Amino acid sequence: MPASIGEFELIARYFSRPVHRADLGAGDDCALLPAPPSGEQIAISTDMLVEGRHFLPGADPEALGHKALAVNLSDLAAVGATPLAFTLALALPDADPRWLEPFSCGLYALADRHAIELIGGDTTRGPRTICITVLGTVPRGQALLRSGARDGDDIWISGTVGDARLALGDRRGEWTLDSTARAAAFDRMDRPEPRIGLARALRGIAHAAIDVSDGLLADLGHVLEQSRVGAVVEIDRCPAGPALAGQPIDRRRLCQLAGGDDYELLFTAPPRQRDAVQAAADACGVPVTRIGRIDAGPGLRLMDDDGRVADNVYPGFDHFRAD
Numbered sequence: 359m360p361a362s363i364g365e366f367e368l369i370a371r372y373f374s375r376p377v378h379r380a381d382l383g384a385g386d387d388c389a390l391l392p393a394p395p396s397g398e399q400i401a402i403s404t405d406m407l408v409e410g411r412h413f414l415p416g417a418d419p420e421a422l423g424h425k426a427l428a429v430n431l432s433d434l435a436a437v438g439a440t441p442l443a444f445t446l447a448l449a450l451p452d453a454d455p456r457w458l459e460p461f462s463c464g465l466y467a468l469a470d471r472h473a474i475e476l477i478g479g480d481t482t483r484g485p486r487t488i489c490i491t492v493l494g495t496v497p498r499g500q501a502l503l504r505s506g507a508r509d510g511d512d513i514w515i516s517g518t519v520g521d522a523r524l525a526l527g528d529r530r531g532e533w534t535l536d537s538t539a540r541a542a543a544f545d546r547m548d549r550p551e552p553r554i555g556l557a558r559a560l561r562g563i564a565h566a567a568i569d570v571s572d573g574l575l576a577d578l579g580h581v582l583e584q585s586r587v588g589a590v591v592e593i594d595r596c597p598a599g600p601a602l603a604g605q606p607i608d609r610r611r612l613c614q615l616a617g618g619d620d621y622e623l624l625f626t627a628p629p630r631q632r633d634a635v636q637a638a639a640d641a642c643g644v645p646v647t648r649i650g651r652i653d654a655g656p657g658l659r660l661m662d663d664d665g666r667v668a669d670n671v672y673p674g675f676d677h678f679r680a681d
C-alpha cells in the first residue's frame with residue numbers, strides 16, 4: 359500500500375495548477391475572479407456525488423473525475439452558460455495516490471476541453487464524496503430557463519437517451535447485456551458529454567432548456583411546471599443509441615423515458631426556428647431530434663407511433679424516494 363499523504367501535499371500534488379482567467383486561484387482563503395464584463399451574468403450550480411448513492415465503491419477514479427465535473431458542466435449547459443471556473447470539495451476515506459492521480463487526470467482532461475479552471479476547494483477525511491461548484495457566464499437575459507417554454511413550441515432532445523439506465527439495469531441484474539451493448543451503455547453512463555457548445559448556440563433560438571439528469575419525462579415535467587404549459591411526447595421518436603436500439607420495446611421505453619443520468623439537453627423552440635436549431639446542431643456536431651410539442655395542457659401526454667395514447671408509467675429519479 360502506498361503511504362497516504364497529508365492534506366496540503368494532496369492539494370499541492372493533485373489540485374494545484376496555475377490559473378489564467380482567475381486573478382487568484384487556490385492557496386489563499388478565497389479565490390479571486392475578475393468581475394464579468396457588463397452585460398454578462400454569472401451562472402452558478404453545485405452538484406454532489408456520494409459513494410454508494412451516485413457511484414459504487416471501487417468505481418474507476420478517472421471516470422469519476424470526468425463525471426463529477428461533467429454533471430456540473432451539464433447544468434451550465436442547461437442555461438446556455440460559458441464555463442469559467444469551479445471549486446472542488448472532496449471527502450475521502452484516505453488520501454491514496456492510486457485514487458487521486460487518475461481522479462485528477464479525468465477531472466482536468468474534461469476541464470481543459472471546456473476551458474474551465476479549478477480555483478479552490480476543500481478536502482477532508484470522510485465517506486467518499488465529490489462536491490463541485492461551477493461558475494459560468496451568460497449574456498444578461500439570454501439564459502435558457504425552465505420557465506421559457508411556450509404553447510406551440512417543438513420539444514427537442516440532443517444525442518440519444520436511455521443508455522445510462524440500460525447500464526444501470528445490467529448492473530442491478532434487471533437484465534443482462536451482451537458484451538458490446540454493455541461496453542457502449544456503461545461508457546455513456548460513466549462518461550457523459552455536457553452539451554455546452556450546443557446550448558450556447560441555441561441562445562436566442564430556444565425558449566427553454568433543461569439537462570436530462572432525473573429522467574426525460576421527469577425533467578420535461580419540471581419545464582412544464584415552471585412554464586405552466588402542457589405537452590405531448592411522441593415516445594417512439596426518442597432517439598436511441600445502438601446498444602438500446604436492439605432492446606425489447608418495453609425496456610427501451612423505460613430506459614428512455616424514466617432513465618436519468620444521460621445529461622442530454624432537452625429544449626423547446628418555436629417551429630419557425632427548426633432550421634436554426636438544425637444549423638446550430640450541425641455546427642456543433644451533435645444530433646438533435648424533435649420528440650413532441652408544447653401545448654396549453656393539460657399536463658404531459660404520451661403518444662406512440664400508431665397515434666395511441668400511452669400511460670405515463672415512467673416516474674423519474676428522486677433521491678429521497680428511490681432505493
Ligand SMILES: [Mg+2]
Pocket residue numbers: 432433436568569571
Ligand atoms: Mg440540471
